[in-house]
Amino acid sequence: QVQLVESGGGLVQAGGSRRLSCKMSGGSLNWHSMGWFRQMTTKEREMVAAQHWGSFVTEYGDFVKGRFTISRDDAKNTVYLQMDNLEPEDTAVYYCAAALDWPAVTPQDYKFWGQGTQVTVSS
Secondary structure, three states: OOEEEEEOOEEEEOOOOEEEEEEEEOOOHHHOEEEEEEEOOOOOOEEEEEEOOOOOOEEEOOOOOOOEEEEEEOOOOEEEEEEOOOOHHHOEEEEEEEEOOOOOOOHHHOOEEOOOEEEEEEO
16 A cells, blocks of 8 residues: 655745655555645645656646746655745645546545645745
C-alpha cells in the first residue's frame, strides 16, 4: 500500500520561501504521477501542481503565477514543492497525492493522499 508523508510546513513571512517534501513508501514514483493540492478553511481542495511520472509534463494552478515549482528525486522516492514569494493568501493545508493515470489535475484523479502539512504565511 502506497503511503505518503509530507513535511516542511510551518510559519513563514510574506515574501518568504518554503520547500515541502513528500516521501513515498510502499510504491515508486516511477509509476505514479504526483500532485500537490491545498485546502483553505471553508474552501474546496485545489490543485497547486501536478507532474506526469514519465514525461514530466507539469501543470500548475492559475494562482501559482510562476512562484512554485514541483520536482522529484526518484532515488529518494520524494517529491518536492518549492514555494517562493509566498503571500498570506497561500495559507492552507498542503497535501501530496499520487495518481495512476494522467491527466491528473482534480482531487478525484488521485488515489493516494498524505495527511497534509500546514503552511501559514504571515503579513
